[in-house]
Amino acid sequence: MEQLIIFIKKEFKHVFRDNKTLLMLFGLPIAQIILFGFALTNEIKNSKIVVCDYAQDISSIQITERIASSKNFEIKKTIFDKEQIEESFREGDVKLVVVFPANFHKDLNHFNTAQIQVIADASDPNTASTLTSYINNIVRGYQQELNMTSMGSIKIVPEIRMLYNPELKGSTNFVPGVMALVLLLVCVLMTSVSIVKEKEKGTMEILLVSPMNPFTVIIAKAVPYFFLSLVNLTLILLMSIYLLDMPMNGSMVLLYFVSSILILCALSLGLLISNVTETQESAMLITLMGMLLPVIMFSGFMFPLENMPVPLQVISNIVPSKWYYIIVKSIMIKGLGIMSIWKEVLILSLMTSGLLIVSLKNFNIRLQ
Amino acid sequence: MQDLIVNNVSKSFNKGKVKALVDVSFSVEKGELFGIIGPDGAGKTTLFRILTTLLLADEGMATVNGSDVIIDYKAIRNNVGYMPGKFSLYQDLTVEENLVFFASIFNTTVEENYKLIEDIYVQLEPFKNRRAGKLSGGMKQKLALCCALIHRPAVLFLDEPTTGVDAVSRKEFWEMLKRLKKEGITILVSTPYMDEANLCERIALIQKGEILSIDTPNNITEQYPDKLLAVKSDNMSLLLKDLRKNENVKSAFSFGEYHHISFVDGFKNDPMQSDLFGANNHTNISMKPIAATVEDCFIHLMSKHEVNGN
Numbered sequence: 001m002e003q004l005i006i007f008i009k010k011e012f013k014h015v016f017r018d019n020k021t022l023l024m025l026f027g028l029p030i031a032q033i034i035l036f037g038f039a040l041t042n043e044i045k046n047s048k049i050v051v052c053d054y055a056q057d058i059s060s061i062q063i064t065e066r067i068a069s070s071k072n073f074e075i076k077k078t079i080f081d082k083e084q085i086e087e088s089f090r091e092g093d094v095k096l097v098v099v100f101p102a103n104f105h106k107d108l109n110h111f112n113t114a115q116i117q118v119i120a121d122a123s124d125p126n127t128a129s130t131l132t133s134y135i136n137n138i139v140r141g142y143q144q145e146l147n148m149t150s151m152g153s154i155k156i157v158p159e160i161r162m163l164y165n166p167e168l169k170g171s172t173n174f175v176p177g178v179m180a181l182v183l184l185l186v187c188v189l190m191t192s193v194s195i196v197k198e199k200e201k202g203t204m205e206i207l208l209v210s211p212m213n214p215f216t217v218i219i220a221k222a223v224p225y226f227f228l229s230l231v232n233l234t235l236i237l238l239m240s241i242y243l244l245d246m247p248m249n250g251s252m253v254l255l256y257f258v259s260s261i262l263i264l265c266a267l268s269l270g271l272l273i274s275n276v277t278e279t280q281e282s283a284m285l286i287t288l289m290g291m292l293l294p295v296i297m298f299s300g301f302m303f304p305l306e307n308m309p310v311p312l313q314v315i316s317n318i319v320p321s322k323w324y325y326i327i328v329k330s331i332m333i334k335g336l337g338i339m340s341i342w343k344e345v346l347i348l349s350l351m352t353s354g355l356l357i358v359s360l361k362n363f364n365i366r367l368q
Numbered sequence: 369m370q371d372l373i374v375n376n377v378s379k380s381f382n383k384g385k386v387k388a389l390v391d392v393s394f395s396v397e398k399g400e401l402f403g404i405i406g407p408d409g410a411g412k413t414t415l416f417r418i419l420t421t422l423l424l425a426d427e428g429m430a431t432v433n434g435s436d437v438i439i440d441y442k443a444i445r446n447n448v449g450y451m452p453g454k455f456s457l458y459q460d461l462t463v464e465e466n467l468v469f470f471a472s473i474f475n476t477t478v479e480e481n482y483k484l485i486e487d488i489y490v491q492l493e494p495f496k497n498r499r500a501g502k503l504s505g506g507m508k509q510k511l512a513l514c515c516a517l518i519h520r521p522a523v524l525f526l527d528e529p530t531t532g533v534d535a536v537s538r539k540e541f542w543e544m545l546k547r548l549k550k551e552g553i554t555i556l557v558s559t560p561y562m563d564e565a566n567l568c569e570r571i572a573l574i575q576k577g578e579i580l581s582i583d584t585p586n587n588i589t590e591q592y593p594d595k596l597l598a599v600k601s602d603n604m605s606l607l608l609k610d611l612r613k614n615e616n617v618k619s620a621f622s623f624g625e626y627h628h629i630s631f632v633d634g635f636k637n638d639p640m641q642s643d644l645f646g647a648n649n650h651t652n653i654s655m656k657p658i659a660a661t662v663e664d665c666f667i668h669l670m671s672k673h674e675v676n677g678n
Contacts, residue, residue: 006472010461017460202456206515209420209450211442212473367422 003212007220014194015224025190029182029232033239036178044130048076049096050088055104056080063116063142067098072134089121096120096131108146175240176328177301180321182236183229183259184266185291190225191270192283200279205367214365222267229263230256249335255328261348262324268355275362299325323348371523371554372396372419377428379414379577388414389577392428396556396570401549403568404558405662411577412558413453416527419556420450433522433554449521451512453528453558459501463492463511466500467518474519484551485514488544506537513544517553524548526557530564542567562663573666580669585662592660592668594618594630601650610645617644621667628664 015021051064068075076094079085088094099117101107107114118135120128198204198217207217233256240246273290277283296302298316305316316322323344330336330344338345372395379389388411396402404412417423419432421441429436435443457466467489471478482489488510495503500511509529516524526545530538542564545555557568565571566585573580573588581588601607608627611620620629629644645653660668 003472003475006469010458010465010469013465014458014460201459202452202454203458205417205420205422205452206450206456206470207473208422209445209448210470210473211446211475366424367417368424 004216004220007216008223011194011220011224015228021190025186025228025232026235028186029236030239032178032182033175033236033244036174044127044134045071046074047072047095047127047131048093049073049098049131050076050085050094051078052082052085052097052099053078053080054102055100057103057105059105059108059114059142060100063100063139064098066138066142067135070134070138072131085119094121095127096135098135174301175244175246176325176332177299177321179233179236179240179259179328180262180299180301180324181292181295183233183262183324184269184295184321185287186232187225187229187263187266188270188273188291189284189287190228191221191267192273192277192287193280194225195221195271195274196277196280196283199274208365208367214363215360218271218360218363222271225267225270226260226263229266230260233259233263246332248332250331251337254338255331258324258327258331258345258348261345261352262320265320265348265352265355268352268359272355272359272362275359275364294319295321298322301325318351320348320351323351369398370395371398371400372402372430372432372556374415374419374430375428377415377418377425377430379411379418379423379425387577389418389425392574392577392579394572394579394582396554398554399549399552401545401555401557401567401569403565403571404556404574405560405562405565405568405571405666406558406574407560409576410574412574413527414577415574416450416452416525416556416558420448420525421445447522449516449519449524451516451524451526451529453531455508455512457500457508457512457515460499462497462499463503464496466511467514470515471518476519478518481518481520484520484548485517487547488514488517504537505533506540509533509537509541510544513541517548521553523554523556526555528558528560530559530561538564562661562666565662571662573662573669575666575670575673578673580666580673588665589660589662592665594668596658596660596664597629597655598623598626598658599629599644599653599655600626601645601653603648603650606648607645607650610648610650614644619667619671621664623661623663628658630668 015025049067051067053060053064064075064078067073073096076088079088082099085097085099088097097119099119101115101117104114104116116139118132120132195204198207208214237248237255241248269291270287273283273286277286298305298312298319299321300316305313305322308316327341327344327348330341374392374394377389377392378387380387392411392415404415406412414423418425419430419437421437421444424438429438431437432444433447435441435447437444458469461469467478471480492507492511492514495507500508503511513526513529516526530541533541538561545557545567549555559565568585570582570584571588572582583591599607599611604622604627608620608622611617611627611629616631618630618632620627
């Protein structure tokens with residue numbers, strides 16, 4: 001026991017004395033959260049648009065003001081001639097043009113209906129459809145207000161409600177995925193590299209030629225990284241909730257419990273990788289190649305699994321992060337309890353124990 | 369009593385393509401300082417790894433301190449000290465932290481066996497808060513030796529402990545080994561430096577995984593069959609070429625500032641008077657008869673072995 005404690009202390013010293021490891025441990029998650037949370041969201045901010053206003057009446061100006069005050073749009077200029085529309089698009093950075101016909105306000109008052117034309121640059125269809133829906137939301141909001149005040153029956157556009165995510169916020173989809181990615185990546189990387197480092201530096205030879213049980217070595221390696229990963233998890237959660245406005249509707253205890261299972265799973269994977277590699281570089285390479293791609297591809301947070309060919313959907317079942325992603329979404333966004341997610345938790349636990357057994361069995365008590 | 373017995377051990381790598389050890393047998397007495405002498409790639413490290421239970425031999429068996437290296441590997445791991453060829457301590461831990469760590473994984477404390485390492489550790493003490501990676505080569509080896517000794521092992525395995533260490537530190541290191549021998553610790557040490565062979569009680573010369581000879585250094589050098597001369601002149605590389613061209617010269621090798629040459633059987637003339645140097649005019653020639661060193665013997669045995677082998 002004393003052996004184990006002094007070994008664990010030694011591991012912590014390794015971590016805190018190596019800036020590279022510290023950077024990997026805490027810099028990587030922060031960078032990824034910020035990257036995925038802000039840079040790579042579906043949400044589109046500050047798109048340049050042009051307003052073509054033939055009406056120039058109170059209604060058109062009020063709508064234009066609302067568009068301008070939205071963080072999604074930045075009105076580049078207001079034009080008064082249709083001929084200039086195409087010209088604006090050719091300038092390149094304009095994504096969308098809103099056209100108010102002449103007599104816009106009058107039409108609204110007299111016929112209770114009026115048209116507004118939205119022309120989007122569809123060379124990027126996703127962006128175009130997202131931006132149009134933003135405009136729709138703004139216009140619909142305006143309509144509702146008019147209906148309330150003027151008692152009129154202005155035609156109401158069918159409402160599209162975004163379940164769990166009314167503002168089309170991107171981070172709710174990404175954060176659970178990034179959590180899975182970061183925990184797996186960092187944890188697997190740390191464990192495999194720290195064990196392979198002992199092999200590479202030759203200290204493993206001395207450890208093996210000692211009375212120490214090889215499993216003590218493994219436990220001593222696992223304990224520090226387990227706790228550091230929990231610290232990491234806390235960091236990610238704090239950033240997600242306070243920086244990316246991620247909701248936290250479920251039980252924190254449950255979330256930590258499930259995350260602990262995923263961390264154990266990652267530790268086993270790291271051990272498995274360290275069994276088959278000889279240098280830190282190859283351990284890193286295998287981890288990055290073997291973790292990054294499957295996690296991004298098959299977790300479901302980047303590419304919807306439902307759209308994939310059936311063989312790929314089947315493969316996705318063996319990716320632990322897919323199950324973790326489902327669980328975290330259920331806990332954080334939907335606020336579900338263990339009764340609703342016990343199946344996924346069970347699958348994740350079974351995977352973890354399987355990996356743990358395989359990696360412990362493969363651990364070499366000699367050099368070859 | 370024999371502390372170390374190696375019987376017909378063979379080991380190959382890459383599915384038999386590279387033969388690291390071929391039918392190696394020897395034994396080491398309790399408390400003996402035994403040297404394994406051979407160049408890089410001779411199989412020294414493989415041998416050490418088999419004896420420290422890190423590798424399994426393809427054939428043959430070995431016992432260390434009465435325990436079989438395969439069946440009783442755990443017993444051996446309890447009783448031996450091992451210092452690998454590469455500096456294998458934690459470079460980011462301090463001198464003291466390394467020592468405390470290794471003492472604890474061997475279930476002991478620094479205080480318990482401090483007497484054994486005292487001589488060595490006093491030299492390290494001024495640097496005890498320095499990280500091991502920042503020590504000089506000689507200091508690193510001293511620390512590694514301390515760590516290998518901290519549990520008072522019965523048998524000590526030192527794989528090339530003086531490689532990459534300066535001459536003064538090398539000398540000090542061997543003096544330490546002599547003191548440890550007095551404590552009754554059996555020491556198996558390997559080195560590529562032939563001049564260190566004389567510091568061992570018995571040596572095994574090893575080349576390409578085969579043992580060429582096992583004896584005391586004196587017996588080995590006495591068995592050198594030929595007369596040996598040391599020659600030098602102003603142009604040493606030309607001299608070596610000319611000597612090798614001469615049909616009376618059996619072998620000529622460069623040894624520091626001299627070339628060592630031996631003659632073919634039946635060459636009875638006084639070499640001092642013979643014309644050995646061909647047409648080139650060598651200036652400042654000096655020549656003297658010398659006794660064979662371990663290295664001369666090694667080269668002799670090696671070439672003899674190769675002739676027999678072919």
